[in-house]
Amino acid sequence: xxxxxxxxxxxxxxxxxxxxxxxxxxxxxxxxxxxxxxxxxxxxxxxxxxxxxxxxxxxxxxxxxxxxxxxxxxxxxxxxxxxxxxxxxxxxxxxxxxxxxxxxxxxxxxxxxxxxxxxxxxxxxxxxxxxxxxxxxxxxxxxxxxxxxxxxxxxxxxxxxxxxxxxxxxxxxxxxxxxxxxxxxxxxxxxxxxxxxxxxxxxxx
Numbered sequence: 667x668x669x670x671x672x673x674x675x676x677x678x679x680x681x682x683x684x685x686x687x688x689x690x691x692x693x694x695x696x697x698x699x700x701x702x703x704x705x706x707x708x709x710x711x712x713x714x715x716x717x718x719x720x721x722x723x724x725x726x727x728x729x730x731x732x733x734x735x736x737x738x739x740x741x742x743x744x745x746x747x748x749x750x751x752x753x754x755x756x757x758x759x760x761x762x763x764x765x766x767x768x769x770x771x772x773x774x775x776x777x778x779x780x781x782x783x784x785x786x787x788x789x790x791x792x793x794x795x796x797x798x799x800x801x802x803x804x805x806x807x808x809x810x811x812x813x814x815x816x817x818x819x820x821x822x823x824x825x826x827x828x829x830x831x832x833x834x835x836x837x838x839x840x841x842x843x844x845x846x847x848x849x850x851x852x853x854x855x856x857x858x859x860x861x862x863x864x865x866x867x868x869x870x871x
Contacts (some may be wrong), residue, residue, distance in 0.1 A: 673851045674849055680847060687836050691830070694830040698827055705816065718849060720801075732790060734790040737790065741783040742786060743775045745780060748773050751773045752771075
């Protein structure tokens with residue numbers, strides 16, 4: 667009887683232990699799932715960042731690009747006009763005499779305007795490149811941080827996984843122990859009842 671009481675007491679403690687382990691196991695599972703979710707959020711966050719940054723870059727550079735295109739078109743037209751004006755001659759190519767009512771056109775102002783346009787085109791191109799460089803630098807910095815955060819989360823995730831597997835192993839062992847102890851108690855009770863029954867029979871004889 668004392669052995670049965672001892673086994674029942676140990677069984678009770680095993681059930682308490684398995685309940686505590688189950689609570690820890692559930693918490694560990696939640697921690698592991700959160701680590702996985704956080705990892706996925708990193709990639710999702712980077713995609714959102716890229717989209718937002720690309721839109722901002724476009725909003726900044728597109729007006730500059732359009733202005734550059736207009737300046738380029740105007741410079742081409744202006745250069746044609748300068749070449750046309752320079753092709754006008756006020757002397758006869760045959761006799762060398764000055765032609766009446768024909769005057770050479772002064773292109774100095776047109777050339778200044780053309781040079782200003784070329785300078786503007788270069789400035790606009792530089793501004794666009796500066797914005798692209800700034801975007802690429804920020805993106806590179808984001809990726810460095812992203813990879814660093816991923817490594818940390820991977821470490822954390824591995825630790826959570828090891829902890830979960832360890833608790834699961836303990837949980838399974840405790841449940842096996844409970845089953846074994848319950849079977850042992852049942853066996854002891856059967857033996858006790860058999861012994862008591864035989865003892866009663868002998869007394870009756």
